[in-house]
Amino acid sequence: xxxxxxxxxxxxxxxxxxxxxxxxxxxxxxxxxxxxxxxxxxxxxxxxxxxxxxxxxxxxxxxxxxxxxxxxxxxxxxxxxxxxxxxxxxxxxxxxxxxxxxxxxxxxxxxx
Amino acid sequence: xxxxxxxxxxxxxxxxxxxxxxxxxxxxxxxxxxxxxxxxxxxxxxxxxxxxxxxxxxxxxxxxxxxxxxxxxxxxxxxxxxxxxxxxxxxxxxxxxxxxxxxxxxxxxxxxxxxxx
Numbered sequence: 691x692x693x694x695x696x697x698x699x700x701x702x703x704x705x706x707x708x709x710x711x712x713x714x715x716x717x718x719x720x721x722x723x724x725x726x727x728x729x730x731x732x733x734x735x736x737x738x739x740x741x742x743x744x745x746x747x748x749x750x751x752x753x754x755x756x757x758x759x760x761x762x763x764x765x766x767x768x769x770x771x772x773x774x775x776x777x778x779x780x781x782x783x784x785x786x787x788x789x790x791x792x793x794x795x796x797x798x799x800x801x802x
Numbered sequence: 803x804x805x806x807x808x809x810x811x812x813x814x815x816x817x818x819x820x821x822x823x824x825x826x827x828x829x830x831x832x833x834x835x836x837x838x839x840x841x842x843x844x845x846x847x848x849x850x851x852x853x854x855x856x857x858x859x860x861x862x863x864x865x866x867x868x869x870x871x872x873x874x875x876x877x878x879x880x881x882x883x884x885x886x887x888x889x890x891x892x893x894x895x896x897x898x899x900x901x902x903x904x905x906x907x908x909x910x911x912x913x914x915x916x917x918x919x
Contacts, residue, residue: 745907790849792852
């Protein structure tokens with residue numbers, strides 16, 4: 691199985707400041723034929739299902755605010771919230787869909 | 803809009819079979835992959851497996867011996883069966899659409915299943 695490791699496990703950021711979450715995979719998620727990294731980011735608020743934010747490592751899902759951005763390729767990825775808002779308090783997960791079984795990171799809790 | 807609704811018993815006895823159904827509205831089951839994902843209380847996400855509308859399945863090896871996922875296109879439903887459950891199977895169970903076999907773009911609200919006598 692591909693192991694997904696996020697860091698940090700939690701972080702506290704002031705309103706309006708930048709939040710950065712890292713995700714590392716145990717093997718490359720870059721598919722050579724299309725040069726795409728098979729990685730997604732999700733946001734989960736309490737009592738709610740996860741919500742897709744980013745796919746193909748850097749493509750923002752429709753309707754997701756542009757303060758959310760994804761970067762990285764291969765085995766190292768980053769989710770950045772450029773200016774944290776109160777509604778961004780949540781747990782964030784990375785997930786690989788390069789192969790099965792699909793696997794998720796352990797989650798990163800973002801607080802104010 | 804696309805909506806997924808999980809349904810089934812909220813309480814299952816140890817050693818019995820957990821059975822859940824996911825009913826899709828606003829989208830046809832056909833032409834998509836459908837996954838089941840679970841989340842124990844206070845913990846992270848675990849992929850259980852997926853089914854393509856044609857019936858092709860892929861299961862997490864950690865659960866493969868106990869899992870069956872099926873599809874009923876006439877009812878626009880996907881089902882999950884997990885047998886020989888233990889307390890470790892207590893979790894919120896989600897169904898989700900796996901867009902073209904890639905990322906999960908639509909999720910149900912989830913249903914909590916507790917395994918207890």
